[in-house]
Amino acid sequence: MGFKxxxxxxxxxxxxxxxxxxxxxxxxxxxxxxxxxxKGNNLVSSKYCKTMLPPTFQSSDLSLAELLDIALQNNPSTxxxxxxxxxxxxxxxxxxxxxxxxxxxxxxxxxQKAGFPTTGVPTETPGSPTTISAxxxxxxxxxxxxxxxxxxxxxxxxxxxxxxxQRSAASTAxxxxxxxxxxxxxQNIQTVLxxxxxxxxxxxxxxxxxxxxxxxLENAEMSLDAANEKFALGLAALGxxxxxxxxxxxxxxxxxxQKQKVENSFAQLAVDLGLPAxxxxxxxxxxxKIVAGALMDDLDSLVAMAQEQRQDFLAAQSNLKAKExxxxxxxxxxxxxxxxxxxxxxxxxxxxxxxxxxxxxxxxTLTFPLFQGYYYRNGVRSAEAGVEAAKAQLxxxxxxxxxxxTNAYMGVQTSAANLSDSEExxxxxxxxxxxxxxxxxxxxxxxxxxxxAQSSLADARTKKAEAQKNWFLSLADIAYATGSLCATPxxxxx
Numbered sequence: 189m190g191f192k193x194x195x196x197x198x199x200x201x202x203x204x205x206x207x208x209x210x211x212x213x214x215x216x217x218x219x220x221x222x223x224x225x226x227k228g229n230n231l232v233s234s235k236y237c238k239t240m241l242p243p244t245f246q247s248s249d250l251s252l253a254e255l256l257d258i259a260l261q262n263n264p265s266t267x268x269x270x271x272x273x274x275x276x277x278x279x280x281x282x283x284x285x286x287x288x289x290x291x292x293x294x295x296x297x298x299x300q301k302a303g304f305p306t307t308g309v310p311t312e313t314p315g316s317p318t319t320i321s322a323x324x325x326x327x328x329x330x331x332x333x334x335x336x337x338x339x340x341x342x343x344x345x346x347x348x349x350x351x352x353x354q355r356s357a358a359s360t361a362x363x364x365x366x367x368x369x370x371x372x373x374x375q376n377i378q379t380v381l382x383x384x385x386x387x388x389x390x391x392x393x394x395x396x397x398x399x400x401x402x403x404x405l406e407n408a409e410m411s412l413d414a415a416n417e418k419f420a421l422g423l424a425a426l427g428x429x430x431x432x433x434x435x436x437x438x439x440x441x442x443x444x445x446q447k448q449k450v451e452n453s454f455a456q457l458a459v460d461l462g463l464p465a466x467x468x469x470x471x472x473x474x475x476x477k478i479v480a481g482a483l484m485d486d487l488d489s490l491v492a493m494a495q496e497q498r499q500d501f502l503a504a505q506s507n508l509k510a511k512e513x514x515x516x517x518x519x520x521x522x523x524x525x526x527x528x529x530x531x532x533x534x535x536x537x538x539x540x541x542x543x544x545x546x547x548x549x550x551x552x553t554l555t556f557p558l559f560q561g562y563y564y565r566n567g568v569r570s571a572e573a574g575v576e577a578a579k580a581q582l583x584x585x586x587x588x589x590x591x592x593x594t595n596a597y598m599g600v601q602t603s604a605a606n607l608s609d610s611e612e613x614x615x616x617x618x619x620x621x622x623x624x625x626x627x628x629x630x631x632x633x634x635x636x637x638x639x640x641a642q643s644s645l646a647d648a649r650t651k652k653a654e655a656q657k658n659w660f661l662s663l664a665d666i667a668y669a670t671g672s673l674c675a676t677p678x679x680x681x682x
Contacts, residue, residue: 211281212274214366216373219261219270249472252388255461259384262462266380269373276362276369283362286355289347294533298338303331337538346529354525357517364510368503375499380460382668386661387457392474393657394446394453400649401443407621407642408436414629414638428635435639439646480604480659487597490670494593495586497671504585508578515571522564524556592669599662603655610648610655617641617648 250258260266348355415432418424455465485493495501532548557564624641627633667673 211277211366214280215273215277215370216270219267245469249470251472252385255388255457255471256381256384258463259380259461260377263380263460264462266373266376269369269376273366273369273373276366280359280362280366283359286348286358289345292344292346293341294344295341296339298336300336301333302336303333305331335538338535340533340535340543342531342533344529344531346527348525348527350526352520352523352525354517354520354523357513357520361510361513361517364506364513367506368510371499371503371506375503378499378668378671378673381673382664383460384457385664387453387460388471389657389660389664391450391453391457391471393653394450395473396653396656397650398443398446398450400646400653401439401446403649404642404646405436405439405443407645408432408439410625411628411635411638411642412436414625415635418629418631423631424635431635431639435642474656474660478607478656478659480607487594490597490666491590491593493672494589494670498589498669499671501582501585501589501671504578504582508575508582511571511574511578515568515575518564518567518571521567522557524554527553527555529553589669593666596662596666596669599658600666603658603662606651607655607659610652614645614648614652617645621645 245258412429412432412435415424415428419426419429457471458465458467458469529551530548531551532546534543534546536542621638621641621644624633624638628635628638664673
């Protein structure tokens with residue numbers, strides 16, 4: 189191989205030598221880091237990247253950010269997608285091997301016993317590879333037995349000079365499959381973040397409902413005490429006591445049931461953090477004052493943002509590119525392949541003979557398939573079907589993304605309005621109950637009106653807790669829908 193050919197070969201290999209040697213550089217660094225193309229990998233959160241749990245895990249209330257840190261390091265789903273991304277990176281590195289020369293070492297030892305007619309038996313001539321071993325047995329029936337030994341190593345270098353882009357198509361398909369796996373890992377990280385945020389706000393919501401049920405039980409007890417007091421004075425019928433007691437017992441049952449819901453929501457949060465459900469920890473409560481407002485961006489802007497940042501949508505695009513590259517490779521599989529092979533070595537023979545210099549063999553090959561039972565034609569058909577499926581998946585993913593953004597956008601608008609109205613509803617219900625219980629004690633109203641006001645107050649407390657939860661969940665949903673929960677390949681991480 190001349191210098192010109194060597195220079196061309198070096199240029200071809202320079203672009204892929206790093207990717208083939210270190211393909212994991214193209215995959216996420218850890219299960220809790222996102223992947224950024226050609227810019228290294230960035231931690232979503234790094235405060236606790238060295239430990240499984242923060243030092244203050246059981247000694248203080250955990251913030252949402254700390255919970256997200258814990259989840260990213262312990263949730264098994266991110267470990268799975270991380271492993272898939274690393275496997276895809278290794279597959280891509282392996283696909284680049286065909287751009288390199290293939291160098292193999294081959295060695296053998298050959299020993300043969302053969303018989304020759306007495307007439308024309310080979311004689312022992314210096315330099316001859318075939319000799320009759322010293323001390324060979326005498327001829328029998330006109331046949332002389334002899335032994336032949338041959339051994340030696342070979343080094344074989346082969347390289348594909350030209351293949352009409354078959355290698356390029358295969359490596360492109362592998363690279364896009366790697367991006368597909370990387371982007372799916374990024375999307376899974378955002379899914380874990382959204383799941384933990386949902387669990388966190390649901391857990392706080394269940395705690396708020398429990399507090400509301402305790403307050404409802406206190407109100408029911410006030411109504412029951414008022415009914416008992418009026419009955420003892422002969423100012424109320426026994427039916428008032430019975431109705432008030434019924435509401436009291438119902439409130440107590442609701443409180444007991446709600447305690448179980450609190451425990452269930454805590455267990456779900458622990459599981460999605462990647463922790464056993466029986467490990468105790470505390471979380472920070474919601475702020476006392478919650479200010480809600482409508483989004484400043486319009487719906488079309490949010491959809492455009494999602495189309496640029498949603499990792500599952502970008503992954504679907506990479507999947508389509510991978511299928512298109514596979515189709516191109518299937519079409520080029522019937523094209524000629526021009527290759528070369530060079531082998532060299534030195535052999536040793538029995539009797540102490542050896543080749544005076546290394547032998548060598550040069551080979552130039554041209555191969556292409558003529559017929560293989562419609563194998564290649566059906567390969568193209570399969571690849572075309574794969575492209576159509578990838579196009580449909582991309583379209584479905586885009587429709588889902590737009591639907592997610594639209595629903596989340598309306599969710600923010602609705603939850604903001606409901607949060608404001610729920611606060612007013614609670615104030616009105618509290619006033620109604622105070623007036624009703626005071627009027628009942630004064631004998632100007634009935635127990636039914638007290639119990640109705642009591643039910644309205646209980647509903648208002650639940651509605652406010654639900655409105656607070658929905659407001660925070662709507663913010664998490666809009667961030668997830670637009671792909672904004674963590675850094676993406678289109679965002680630089682400081």
